[in-house]
Amino acid sequence: MHDRVKFILFLNQQAKTYRESLESMFGQCDQRFVLGSIKESIRKDGKPHTQYPNEFHFKGDCQVDIHIGKDAWQNCDYDRATWQLAHESVHLLDPVKEGKATSLEEGLAAWFQNEPKFHSNRVRKYIKQSIKDSPDCYDKAEELVRRCMPQLTSVVKKIRSSGVRIQKITAGELAPYLPNVDKETIEHLCRKMDYT
Numbered sequence: 646m647h648d649r650v651k652f653i654l655f656l657n658q659q660a661k662t663y664r665e666s667l668e669s670m671f672g673q674c675d676q677r678f679v680l681g682s683i684k685e686s687i688r689k690d691g692k693p694h695t696q697y698p699n700e701f702h703f704k705g706d707c708q709v710d711i712h713i714g715k716d717a718w719q720n721c722d723y724d725r726a727t728w729q730l731a732h733e734s735v736h737l738l739d740p741v742k743e744g745k746a747t748s749l750e751e752g753l754a755a756w757f758q759n760e761p762k763f764h765s766n767r768v769r770k771y772i773k774q775s776i777k778d779s780p781d782c783y784d785k786a787e788e789l790v791r792r793c794m795p796q797l798t799s800v801v802k803k804i805r806s807s808g809v810r811i812q813k814i815t816a817g818e819l820a821p822y823l824p825n826v827d828k829e830t831i832e833h834l835c836r837k838m839d840y841t
């Protein structure tokens with residue numbers, strides 16, 4: 646089998662595994678969205694993202710594609726691509742238009758992709774190598790999320806089960822379930838992420 650075909654099949658299988666693990670923690674993915682294909686990033690910066698080839702809408706069967714970073718895609722880098730896929734898989738719970746996620750959503754995505762217990766040995770090795778000297782906005786969002794763990798997973802599941810999408814969760818909804826977390830952390834989590 647061609648290397649590229651094997652790579653794509655592997656990523657699709659991995660997407661199923663991540664979906665199962667995420668749904669068991671946070672409840673079902675929004676059923677109005679269906680995963681289309683996993684392909685190479687079309688962004689100028691070559692970074693991974695979710696993409697809506699038929700526009701973003703809530704009418705049902707809205708296709709969402711996962712785009713893997715150019716570097717990982719062009720080298721068929723399984724470990725790096727899987728690590729990126731883990732992050733994007735979190736955005737499939739309640740898909741968002743690009744660039745509009747809250748720190749809660751991006752923090753959960755960064756937490757899931759960097760938490761060793763969810764990954765194979767190969768990806769675990771990659772996570773260790775990727776620890777950075779200067780934290781970026783994703784690292785900061787992940788740190789906020791970790792302050793709310795382990796309770797946060799069941800809290801998000803509970804709030805989602807009442808029909809609230811992750812990006813719409815407010816500080817007022819979170820706070821009663823996280824009495825030991827300071828107000829500033831909770832408010833920060835529920836604001837739109839500052840990507841600078």
Ligand SMILES: [Zn+2]
Pocket residue numbers: 732733736746751754
């Ligand atoms: Zn993200």
